[in-house]
Amino acid sequence: MNAKTFGSGRAVFRGIGQIMLQPNGWTGALFLAGIAYGSYLAGIAALLAVLTGTLTAKLLNYDQAETEQGLYGFSAALVGVALTFYFKPVPVIWLAIIAGAAIATVIQHALIQKKLPGFTFPFILVSWSMLYLFHHVYVVPDSLAMTTVFPDSDELTTPARGFGEVIFQGSEIAGIIFFLAVFISRPVAALYGAVAALLSAFISIRFGEPAQDIHMGLFSFNAVLCAITFAEERPAGGFFVLFAVILSVLIEIMMLKMNYAVLTFPFVAASWITLTLQKLLPTKWEK
Template sequence: MNDNKQNFVAPYLKGVGQIMLQDNLWTGLFFLAGIFFDSFIIGIAAVLSVVTGTLTAKILKFPEENINSGLYGFSATLVGVALTTFFSPQPIIWIAIIAGSALAAIFQNFLISKKLPGFTFPFIVVTWGLYYIFTHLYVVGAPAAIAANTVDYNLDDIVLASRGFGEIIFQASIIAGILFFIGVFIANPVAALYGLAACVISSIVAYFLHEPITDIQQGMFSFNAVLCAITFSGVSQKNGIFVLLSVLLAIAIEVLMIKFSLTPYLTFPFVGASWIVLAIKKILPEAYR
């Protein structure tokens, strides 16, 4: 990839990579490869979303540095992926993807301008709103079912790790999860390895909480934990403590949301847990942060 092409596509690819907090265009490329491997339609939605979110930022003249780092693309990308995962790709859904991606970018800029740690919160708010519309006001059916992998994996299978990464972007296949892991590892090996540890810890905790084994195997109790681990990863002992705390909080929030039928919970357990840990770190003495 020559410099001119790299400079042109970098904000868009980084926008996809920032889903897992990586300011790296190759990370985004691996993420897109994983998405397209699982579903061409969802892959198109991801591309449309990240382009819409990034162009919205350019048109509205949001800070160039943030645009180049992909900060207006990741929530937008998740909006497109979520809508084509939940709903049949009818024309109204494609219109909603464009509108939702633009709104996510605008909301993201608001949070950035206020110096608030938004993470994927714009994606959550926009998707919750559109989900309500398409399930209550203008009902759109679910997409055609995709054949599930029916192999009975053991709890300690490496599949748990790959699916924990994969479900962050709504992808259930082992291959997509591995590609996502590689994408993070390229940019930040420590974060990727913390993510693997988070998959194991969250799966074990969910198992002992008697959550459905099929959901555990699919990575449904791991993907928020992986995002927490990536967020607070680092080389010091303190990083490990905050990773563990955030992972446990994310699991607790997710279990509560499921218990009270607050679904789809999306990445809110990750966001909620991260906010709590950041608040704890803020009140700690400097030496313990």
């Protein structure tokens, strides 16, 4: 294996790791293992999509350093997993995974060029479009995952499932793998994420949301992403994590009441607002 091939492989795994903002190849490899544990089809889709995203970036001559950091892989990978989660894996879905991954990569590049914090917004745009297309224009049957009912669980499994649901995995085993994957890359982010999963569950309970959905981590995964994004050693980091987590839960509850497909939009919206708040606060918060 030459250096170029090794670099491309590292970019692929970093792309998967960047789903939770970790430019770490080992983290990405564990994420892929966790996805495949929950569904081998989702694992194949994630790999196909991240390869497509990375190849698209290379073919369009996007910045090599950005590509190697996996910045053009994570939204693509999420598109792949999302489409196999929502729909039966018929041939048109596999074509949509390739097309959607390429489109997400182009959108990601446009945001990077404008120096805008896109996070997973390209994945959201592509997935919303695909959900509309395959539900209303060219109808594709729902996947079995959409009708699977998982056994009820307790508060002890909620943090694990909060991590798992970031990548559409309802298994606590997959969630534990994801937590460990983040921990080996950035321990403080993993720990903040676990606390955020519990806090978001508590907030959801106070708003009377369904207990099973809460225990499944459906109200926690956006909070986990917010916590990972703003986690840092300084005390100010804790404030911004708390603000973003609470905001993400409130946005998610509002979207669900309006029957919108949530995906990771609460995380993105809460992060945008939190970043704006960081810029508006006095400079003493930076110390």
